[in-house]
Amino acid sequence: xxxxxxxxxxxxxxxxxxxxxxxxxxxxxxxxxxxxxxxxxxxxxxxxxxxxxxxxxxxxxxxxxxxxxxxxxxxxxxxxxxxxxxxxxxxxxxxxxxxxxxxxxxxxxxxxxxxxxxxxxxxxxxxxxxxxxxxxxxxxxxxxxxxxxxxxxxxxxxxxxxxxxxxxxxxxxxxxxxxxxxxxxxxxxxxxxxxxxxxxxxxxxxxxxxxxxxxxxxxxxxxxxxxxxxxxxxxxxxxxxxxxxxxxxxxxxxxxxxxxxxxxxxxxxxxxxxxxxxxxxxxxxxxxxxxxxxxxxxxxxxxxxxxxxxxxxxxxxxxxxxxxxxxxxxxxxxxxxxxxxxx
Amino acid sequence: xxxxxxxxxxxxxxxxxxxxxxxxxxxxxxxxxxxxxxxxxxxxxxxxxxxxxxxxxxxxxxxxxxxxxxxxxxxxxxxxxxxxxxxxxxxxxxxxxxxxxxxxxxxxxxxxxxxxxxxxxxxxxxxxxxxxxxxxxxxxxxxxxxxxxxxxxxxxxxxxxxxxxxxxxxxxxxxxxxxxxxxxxxxxxxxxxxxxxxxxxxxxxxxxxxxxxxxxxxxxxxxxxxxxxxxxxxxxxxxxxxxxxxxxxxxxxxxxxxxxxxxxxxxxxxxxxxxxxxxxxxxxxxxxxxxxxxxxxxxxxxxxxxxxxxxxxxxxxxxxxxxxx
Ligand SMILES: Cc1ncc(C[n+]2csc(CCOP(=O)(O)OP(=O)(O)O)c2C)c(N)n1
Ligand SMILES: [Mg+2]
Numbered sequence: 001x002x003x004x005x006x007x008x009x010x011x012x013x014x015x016x017x018x019x020x021x022x023x024x025x026x027x028x029x030x031x032x033x034x035x036x037x038x039x040x041x042x043x044x045x046x047x048x049x050x051x052x053x054x055x056x057x058x059x060x061x062x063x064x065x066x067x068x069x070x071x072x073x074x075x076x077x078x079x080x081x082x083x084x085x086x087x088x089x090x091x092x093x094x095x096x097x098x099x100x101x102x103x104x105x106x107x108x109x110x111x112x113x114x115x116x117x118x119x120x121x122x123x124x125x126x127x128x129x130x131x132x133x134x135x136x137x138x139x140x141x142x143x144x145x146x147x148x149x150x151x152x153x154x155x156x157x158x159x160x161x162x163x164x165x166x167x168x169x170x171x172x173x174x175x176x177x178x179x180x181x182x183x184x185x186x187x188x189x190x191x192x193x194x195x196x197x198x199x200x201x202x203x204x205x206x207x208x209x210x211x212x213x214x215x216x217x218x219x220x221x222x223x224x225x226x227x228x229x230x231x232x233x234x235x236x237x238x239x240x241x242x243x244x245x246x247x248x249x250x251x252x253x254x255x256x257x258x259x260x261x262x263x264x265x266x267x268x269x270x271x272x273x274x275x276x277x278x279x280x281x282x283x284x285x286x287x288x289x290x291x292x293x294x295x296x297x298x299x300x301x302x303x304x305x306x307x308x309x310x311x312x313x314x315x316x317x318x319x320x321x322x323x324x325x326x327x328x329x330x331x332x333x334x335x336x337x338x339x340x341x342x343x
Numbered sequence: 344x345x346x347x348x349x350x351x352x353x354x355x356x357x358x359x360x361x362x363x364x365x366x367x368x369x370x371x372x373x374x375x376x377x378x379x380x381x382x383x384x385x386x387x388x389x390x391x392x393x394x395x396x397x398x399x400x401x402x403x404x405x406x407x408x409x410x411x412x413x414x415x416x417x418x419x420x421x422x423x424x425x426x427x428x429x430x431x432x433x434x435x436x437x438x439x440x441x442x443x444x445x446x447x448x449x450x451x452x453x454x455x456x457x458x459x460x461x462x463x464x465x466x467x468x469x470x471x472x473x474x475x476x477x478x479x480x481x482x483x484x485x486x487x488x489x490x491x492x493x494x495x496x497x498x499x500x501x502x503x504x505x506x507x508x509x510x511x512x513x514x515x516x517x518x519x520x521x522x523x524x525x526x527x528x529x530x531x532x533x534x535x536x537x538x539x540x541x542x543x544x545x546x547x548x549x550x551x552x553x554x555x556x557x558x559x560x561x562x563x564x565x566x567x568x569x570x571x572x573x574x575x576x577x578x579x580x581x582x583x584x585x586x587x588x589x590x591x592x593x594x595x596x597x598x599x600x601x602x603x604x605x606x607x608x609x610x611x612x613x614x615x616x617x618x619x620x621x622x623x624x625x626x627x628x629x630x631x632x633x634x635x636x637x638x639x640x641x642x643x644x645x646x647x648x649x650x651x652x653x654x655x656x657x658x659x660x661x662x663x664x665x666x667x668x
Contacts (some may be wrong), residue, residue: 116469143426197377329647
């Protein structure tokens with residue numbers, strides 16, 4: 001089906017050739033938009049003193065959701081990092097779950113309100129909990145892949161991290177082991193150009209983070225992280241290789257962090273406003289919507305319906321989380337060691 | 344004299360030594376243009392240039408280990424670990440390498456490095472951002488561990504640390520960064536490492552603390568005074584080596600001691616201090632030495648933080664126990 005855009009030029013259907021149906025790309029977009037709207041709501045809640053902390057996905061949703069759709073979300077493992085709202089939503093975490101963790105309520109499925117917001121983990125959805133020191137999840141992902149290999153399980157271990165974090169020893173050690181043993185791991189760097197205030201140029205000397213792959217004997221590719229289809233395609237190829245026993249891949253998704261590092265940061269001291277404004281023009285949430293409109297599957301009616309639905313999901317989740325009880329302070333003594341010979 | 348917060352006093356000390364000694368180098372994550380996530384290095388890159396105050400890639404093991412190489416070539420590096428919970432990434436560099444270079448080189452080389460790092464609870468930061476891990480580094484011979492509790496001491500102790508020819512881990516309690524101001528001389532001065540300070544004199548019981556717990560102890564002492572109990576408060580200021588002489592002097596006077604630490608109880612500084620006291624002053628003790636510490640769990644989540652952290656009430660309770668023994 002070839003539709004025309006407003007300037008009457010032929011717009012190519014790019015998702016069909018990737019094996020994605022119209023329904024699937026609409027669902028991709030819905031999750032990207034949901035992630036964006038949840039994040040925006042969290043900033044409002046933070047600025048009004050209701051939640052302690054936000055660390056944003058804004059600008060990285062396309063990469064997160066595009067990648068997740070290329071995985072088997074009923075089997076594969078994801079080891080996300082703190083910006084991956086798009087990944088965890090795609091893997092089955094709900095808006096309510098996310099709000100419960102933002103409010104650090106007892107019912108938060110990530111950690112029962114124990115972890116910092118954005119430290120995602122949900123056992124039932126194979127989202128492996130991380131922690132504050134960046135990049136620690138990378139060797140964990142490799143261990144999971146090794147276990148899967150030994151148990152002959154068909155699964156891929158998908159791990160994400162920032163480009164700054166790719167400088168930690170954990171990255172090198174994990175990638176090296178995975179390369180040596182040809183393990184089914186996908187390493188995805190969400191390169192948003194900054195590590196808090198430190199720009200890419202002060203973090204790495206290589207032109208592309210994906211250039212590092214050669215050192216680990218794995219393929220490395222750099223893709224436009226604003227384009228979920230491009231990310232989908234790269235991750236799909238990596239997942240196919242992993243499942244065939246051909247080993248790990250390193251994928252670099254080029255993005256831009258549209259917000260300050262976190263609600264505790266003021267980015268005006270280290271980057272120019274027009275740099276941020278320019279990046280906003282390439283925002284994947286906007287450009288993917290245009291694509292879907294141009295090929296005629298995101299109609300005005302559907303868009304309105306989607307927006308209304310998302311607003312009401314977020315309103316309900318926020319209300320629920322706000323009313324939910326905090327963890328009882330006495331529970332602090334629990335889960336340090338196993339209880340009574342139990343789990 | 345100027346009124347300064349602890350964070351301002353720290354910046355002032357760094358500026359003083361960057362001016363005094365061209366071998367002083369300040370580096371770490373976000374310390375350059377951004378001036379540090381807590382603003383401890385604000386303005387220093389602009390003033391001293393990118394060669395002397397610079398951002399590093401995000402990799403603590405490299406930050407700390409590189410400091411050793413610089414030190415061996417005559418520099419005085421002042422690396423920052425952004426939160427002390429991330430020191431685990433740098434433990435080999437600090438305890439395995441930096442601390443041991445003097446010994447390994449048979450005394451021919453040293454590592455005049457000051458590792459600065461924020462730590463401590465009560466500001467609603469989660470685990471690994473708030474942990475008190477001083478015990479971890481205090482266990483390593485070759486390292487000195489300094490924890491100021493006032494802006495005045497922070498400046499004087501930081502200058503001393505930077506001038507020390509042995510490595511110093513300089514821990515800055517986040518709750519004290521901006522909690523109060525005091526008079527801090529604009530000119531340079533030092534506060535001796537390894538010397539405790541008697542913050543309040545008393546005759547009935549000695550409260551030994553460091554960091555934020557000094558202030559809880561002072562508050563406890565005030566409350567105890569209302570009940571006719573005279574408490575002496577010792578601020579250790581350096582937790583390794585501890586100033587055992589000042590402690591013993593006080594024990595001789597009061598015969599009763601409570602040691603207070605913010606860290607969880609297991610295998611911590613307080614246990615060490617109690618042991619030192621009973622080895623050196625047991626005949627002066629009228630009661631067992633008690634400890635106030637946090638419970639043996641991972642650092643508490645925000646809603647439980649106030650319950651988890653030792654407070655002045657816990658100190659009062661233990662002080663009464665040793666008095667009524
Ligand atoms: C080991 C460790 N050091 C420092 C920090 C503090 N910190 C949190 S996020 C961050 C920057 C991360 O940058 P990047 O990897 O590019 O990810 P981004 O936040 O840009 O997505 C830093 C320094 C940390 N969490 N862990
Ligand atoms: Mg980044």
